[in-house]
Amino acid sequence: MRRLWPLTARGTGALILAVACFIIANEVGIVELMYFGILLIAVLAASVVSLYLTRRSETVSRSLSPDAATVGRDALVTVRVGVRTALPTAPGTWRDTVPKGLTANAQGVFPALSSGLRGAERIIELSYVATGTRRGIHPLGPLQVTSKDPFGLARRTTMFGERTKVTVAPSVIDLPALSNFAGEAGGTLHTTNNQLGQGADNLIARPYVPGDSMRRIHWRATAHRDELMVRQEEQESTPEATVVMDRGVLRFSPEAMQAPGTDAGFEAAVSACVSVVTRLVHDGYGVEVIDSDGSMLAERIDGGDMTEVEGLVNHFATVTARRDEHLGKLVRVFAGVMTGPVVLIVGRFDPADADIIAPVAHHSTLPLLLAVTPVGDSLERAADLGWHTALIEPDGDLAASWSGAADRGVSHALR
Template sequence: MRRLWPLTARGTGAAVLAVACFVVANEVGIVELMYFGLLLVAVLAASILSLYLTRRSDTVTRSLSPDVAAVGRESLVTVRVGVRTALPTAPGTWRDTIPRGLAAQARGVFPALGSGLRGAERVVQFSYVVTGERRGIHPLGPLQVTTSDPFGLARRTTVFGERTPVTVAPAVTDLPALSDFAGEAGGTLHTTNNQLGQGADNLIARPYAPGDSMRRIHWRATAHRDELMVRQEEQESTPEATVVIDRGVLRFSPEAMQAPGADAGFEAAVSACVSVVTRLVHDGYAVEVIDSDGTPLAERIDGGDMSEVEGLVNSFAGLTARRDDHLGKLPRVFAGMMTGPVVLIVGRFDPADADTVAPVVHHSTLPLLLAVAPVGDALERAADRGWHAAAVDPDGDLAVAWSSAAQRGISHVLR
């Protein structure tokens, strides 16, 4: 906040003393007090002029490491201030304005600078740590620098209006792997094989058929079987997974549609979405992220491509809820197809919703349901329909909910 009163406590005391000298000199008739009061006024005026008549140009740039902050994570902010001043300046203080979505102790000492009439612009650099508190894009700044004259009688606060947008991505929780699943439910670490027999090194042998290349003859198998055998490569398929986040505002609160980070329930859903995608891609799944009506929210991410996951997490910094409720359209999205795990993330979830999404179960090798605000026996009814469901507490541990749903999923896959 800019200070309207330009004097420090010392300067204010000097001004009061000057007024007192004038009053006493007028009442008592001591001329020396009048001179002393005039001297104090002259010193105060010179102090103010030394601050406000000094020409200076300042540029402010900020950089973050890492470039994108995250909820609950720390980032280092480096501020560079380019200064050119005609007269030497005394040391002062600096304070950077921190928006609501970030937390930091952004203040410190601004060093003294010598005259820059014959020199180039000097750069003052300082840094501080900022912590993401609310998802979204927040303007960091402006920077305020307060300096005083050499006598400490007057102060000047200069506000540099440059602001730096800081992207705060949703929090990513480290989830346990689906290591107990096989085939399409277990990622490329357990890649499915469409094979016609047994073999090694992704090669199997089959009887020779007219048209087969002689270069593919498997001589050892031919000698063992006493008939001409050829090599046939196993056909490996990359398992796929789909993560669905239902953004209907009716399942959260109106604040979820106004700005990122405004509704705790929607934040829990977004964090669960990016955490699940991170886990599945790390495990080797090719993952699609869609809304409940089938609208893609990101490009398909290939298994193991963690750079694309980082891009997805950053893009979800500005994700908000939407007005329409399309959860009832979800069964049509999966109609006529069969896929790997389907992870459905919803806000409010009642028993009627469990009946609505029940058909999706028959199109997935592992249907997982994470509900932020389940109503009544909705999760139990969903489990009866074949879902492996768990509640996600905005203040709880997402990894516990994920593990709970996954462990229930083991019995479903192995049946």
Template sequence: MRRVWPLTARGTGAVVLAIVCFIVANEASLSELMYFGILLLAAVAASVGALYVGRRTESVTRSLSPEVVSVGLEARVAVRVGVRSAVPTAPGIWRDTLPPGLRGKATGVFPALGSGLLGGERGGARSVDLVYTVTGARRGVHPLGPLTVRSSDPFGLARRTVLFGERTPVTVAPAVIDLAPLVDYAGAAGGMLHTTNDQLGQGADNLVARPYASGDSMRRIHWRATAHRDELMVRQEEQESTPEASVVIDRAARRWSPEALQAPGTDPGFEAAVSACVSAVARLVHDGYAVEVLDTEGTVLMERIDGGDMTSVDGLLVQLATLTARRDDELPRLPRLFAGVSTGPIVLVVGRLDASDAAAIGPVAHHSTLPILLATAPFGAALDRAADHGWHVASIDPERDLAPAWANAVGRGVHHVVG
């Protein structure tokens, strides 16, 4: 309970008036004023007693739907307040304290309660449900609460402010932007889930067949071999392969503002980069790629996400909700991570980028079928230099939509074919 003066201005005035009545009654020998002063004090005391004796709170619980809020999206907050009251209570005003990471109007009227004894509740126990909506404003994990309930008596003489200390941690995930698909670039970029044919002989009669196994596509059944063996046989030469992609984010502190080292959600440029990272992952996974998410040091930020597994993408959002920058600068040594590797799309998201950085990461482009470079603060001709090495480049602005920049990067230049 917050310790405050329990009387309103009206109640304080009543006490002052009662004291004046006592003084005047003593000086002028007017017993009527003495009775009037006593009546005022009794009314104030009854008002205070009605507030502080009538209601006792037990607990506050909160639930969010959805449980994880993304930046820019809304969530519904349901608050349940457990109350015990043996006597009727007056209505009040409730307010839930919102952290900087959330926006919304978390206030309303706390309802009046009748006597719990009349309703048959044990000890006058009941619950009050409060609902409001919040919008994610800053990435991170933020404590929601405490809840404050302020009520007054029917005469407006006394007030009571109750502070419920329970806080609920709320995860605000980075914003996911809907990006253009890579369907048009499937052939050059590693493709969607596709089938490769390795002919082992000339003509259908020379195809190799094997017994049918659970999970095999019915389209692969070799009907001639099935009739000959009297059991289901499938074509062995068809091998389904899953294309792979990598999304890399540069966390070097020197490429971001100092705030990016301290807490998530404080550097607009870094926030744009994190949003670009998760948006690219969501797009690639949706297009059927198995995606690896890492930083330029090689630290795996999320285990491999299989194509189509959007549930794991939701897990990535939670994982990156607290991502911050780090002091190491490993971007110039990024080619080591892809040395001797031929892979599908590589999406690299960086902050400040100069011509020397572009030259350092140039070799990476030759290991990818679709190298995409997104920079929040490119200097000079850095992007042109990177494009000369084969990168599909674009500048991303925290104040602008990511989707056009992505479409521009994907559609720019000629796709590389890994040699």
């Protein structure tokens, strides 16, 4: 906040003393007091003027490391201030304006500067650690710098209005791998062999081309031909997985439609979604992320492509709930299709919903259901219909729920 009164406590005291000198000099006729009061006023005026002849800023920029903040995790904010000054300046203080989506102790000492009449603009770097508290895109700034004259009589507070939009991504929880399931649910890149005969001698080799897996190299043929050869019959396939996030607002609260970070249940669902995608892609799955009506929430991510996962997490910083209710359409999305793991993340979930989505379980090698607000025995009913189910809560242990759902069928989040 910009201060309207330019004097410090010391300067205010000097002004009061000067006024007192004028009054006493007028009453008792002591001329020296009049001169002393004039001197104090002159010093105060010079102190105020000196502040406007010294420091001047032209540029303010900010950068984050990493590039996007994450709920519950720290990010280093670096503020670069371009400064020009005609006269040497004393140290001051600075404070950066932090929005509600972040918490930080964004203040410190602004360094003293020497005269820069002949020099170019100097860059002052300020830094602090910020922690994400609310998902979304938030404006960081403006920067406030307070300067004092060398005598500490006057101060000048300057607001540099440049703001930086900071992305606060949802929290990503480290989940255990689906290591207890083989084949399509195993989570690793696997190979299917279609060999024409028995033994390595019956394999047909062809020259290596960029993009072939090193696991397909036929070493005997390579030694014979003196060039890299690969097995032509060996075909690699990446297991597929689908993550479904039902964004229907009726399953959460109306606040979930207004802005990111306003509904705790919806935030738990978003965090679960990006955490599951991160785990599956890390384990080698090609993952599609869709809404309950089959619409894409993100482009398909190939197994092991963690760069695209990072982009997905940042994209989900602005995801909100929607008005329409489409959970009943999920059955048509998987009709006639057999796929790998299907992870359905939903808010409110009642027994009738379990009956509606029952056919989907028979089209997946591992159907998992994560519900924020299950009603009655809905999870048990879904488990009886083939789903592996778990309760997830805003303050619960998502990793325990995920592990329990995959291993035991029905689990409850640890409180």
